[in-house]
Amino acid sequence: MAICYAATPMFGVHRFAVWLVGCAMVAGCNQSASSDDSAAASPTQEPTAPPKQIDELPEVDVSGLDGPTLEIWVELVNDLLSPCGDPVSVARCVAEKRKCRRCVPAARYVARLVDEGYQRGEIRELYRMRYDKSTKVKLSAKGSAVRGAAMAPVTIIEFSDFECPHCRMAAPELKRVLEQYEGKVRLVFKHFPLSQHEHSMQAAIAAEAAGKQGKFWEMHDLLFENQTRLEPSDIEKYAADIELDLKKFKKDLRSDKIRAKVEADRADGIRVQVASTPSIFIEGRRYELPTDAIGDYIREELD
Numbered sequence: 001m002a003i004c005y006a007a008t009p010m011f012g013v014h015r016f017a018v019w020l021v022g023c024a025m026v027a028g029c030n031q032s033a034s035s036d037d038s039a040a041a042s043p044t045q046e047p048t049a050p051p052k053q054i055d056e057l058p059e060v061d062v063s064g065l066d067g068p069t070l071e072i073w074v075e076l077v078n079d080l081l082s083p084c085g086d087p088v089s090v091a092r093c094v095a096e097k098r099k100c101r102r103c104v105p106a107a108r109y110v111a112r113l114v115d116e117g118y119q120r121g122e123i124r125e126l127y128r129m130r131y132d133k134s135t136k137v138k139l140s141a142k143g144s145a146v147r148g149a150a151m152a153p154v155t156i157i158e159f160s161d162f163e164c165p166h167c168r169m170a171a172p173e174l175k176r177v178l179e180q181y182e183g184k185v186r187l188v189f190k191h192f193p194l195s196q197h198e199h200s201m202q203a204a205i206a207a208e209a210a211g212k213q214g215k216f217w218e219m220h221d222l223l224f225e226n227q228t229r230l231e232p233s234d235i236e237k238y239a240a241d242i243e244l245d246l247k248k249f250k251k252d253l254r255s256d257k258i259r260a261k262v263e264a265d266r267a268d269g270i271r272v273q274v275a276s277t278p279s280i281f282i283e284g285r286r287y288e289l290p291t292d293a294i295g296d297y298i299r300e301e302l303d
Helices: 035-041 067-079 090-094 103-115 120-131 167-180 200-211 216-225 232-241 246-253 257-269 291-301
Strands: 144-149 154-160 185-191 280-281 284-286
Touching: 035 257, 067 090, 067 103, 067 120, 090 232, 103 120, 120 284, 144 167, 144 216, 154 291, 167 200, 167 216, 167 291, 185 200, 185 216, 185 257, 200 216, 200 232, 200 246, 200 257, 200 291, 216 232, 280 291
Parallel strands: 154 185
Antiparallel strands: 144 185, 154 280, 280 284
């Protein structure tokens, strides 16, 4: 996903890392037991066979994978743990029809990433970001503009900058997803004006001022459509275009309360290590894939 970076980020930009999990087994010895005693204690004991690898899951369509990529998928779903935290692999969770309802979508997610050409290490990290308990963050929608069904089962939270070209490109894709999954997804907009963008703070304040008159999203769309024309006179024209009360709008542009709202959004982003825009979180998980793949990700969430 293309992004604009903060001029002086407080946190490093995340990079994919290979997530390797090691297991060690330690054998104990009883010095007082003779070999005869050991034999007597378990005369028929045999080594425990490792779990059999699961090569097929009828619930997961892998017809698009060729031999090498299918092998990678089989390896990963037999190695990655259940997204519900159970001590079994994703494959075994699906095959044994365990209660975890996220196992089938997780196996499909891995298949999609393999098919799209991601490497093993990248897939492991993406899987961790999506399913590990440690990577989920808490973000509130209170006080922020919301587009879509208020009670939708899936929430997208976007930290954005009106002067960031990548945010402008992401905006129609996010709108398309809301239309595609109407009633099932909502988008929460949070401001993250970058210091190197001269007009981003004032544009954010203008959007909030328009929101005071119930027209946040109308101003949001105009600001992105006219991203290179964000001078005060331009913004006043956009306010007139969407038929705002201009006297109230100009007063709100000077509001300390509105500025504080924008700054609170930015502080919220810094808290969850946002350092670039757009930064997107879906159900509390940082979304690291290209913006045009959000629809697939949402479908997997709804599964």
